[in-house]
Amino acid sequence: MNDANPDFFDYHELPDQPGWYSWNLRDKTRFNAVVMGEMIVRTEGARCRLRMFPERRHTNLQEMIHGATTLSLIDISLFAAMHTLTSGNAGPAVTLELSTQFIGAGKVDEPLDAVVEVIRETRRMLFLRGEVVQGAHLVAAFSGLVRKAG
Numbered sequence: 001m002n003d004a005n006p007d008f009f010d011y012h013e014l015p016d017q018p019g020w021y022s023w024n025l026r027d028k029t030r031f032n033a034v035v036m037g038e039m040i041v042r043t044e045g046a047r048c049r050l051r052m053f054p055e056r057r058h059t060n061l062q063e064m065i066h067g068a069t070t071l072s073l074i075d076i077s078l079f080a081a082m083h084t085l086t087s088g089n090a091g092p093a094v095t096l097e098l099s100t101q102f103i104g105a106g107k108v109d110e111p112l113d114a115v116v117e118v119i120r121e122t123r124r125m126l127f128l129r130g131e132v133v134q135g136a137h138l139v140a141a142f143s144g145l146v147r148k149a150g
Helices: 031-036 067-085
Strands: 039-044 047-052 094-102 112-121 125-134 137-147
Touching: 031 067, 039 067, 047 067, 067 094, 067 112, 067 125, 067 137, 112 137
Parallel strands: none
Antiparallel strands: 039 047, 047 112, 094 137, 112 125, 125 137
């Protein structure tokens, strides 16, 4: 695994959840912390699983996970995958493209996971795809393109 820049990330193994790591920004005033809340990450073979814990603030008027919350989780998962699956520096990288298909509604009472894999890596780009799931329930499918820093 790549060592996260200590100026950006609070990335450490969670002693009470073996195999899971904190995936949070040190600056708690930034979007990830203020909007998304605490997130955790782990690798599963060639995949990265980023988990968030939905709250009422993440819902729409139908009491389901808001699409913007799902999109935010997806975007953040691209960088979590970059960090855990490659040698890329996730801090200064940028999303160039994100395509998402919403398939089912997410519920507020269980963790929401983005499961991501790297399709191709070049010197400057990272091509990824994945799914957002709650257990066996498929919420969304996505693909993304990230430009590496440097």
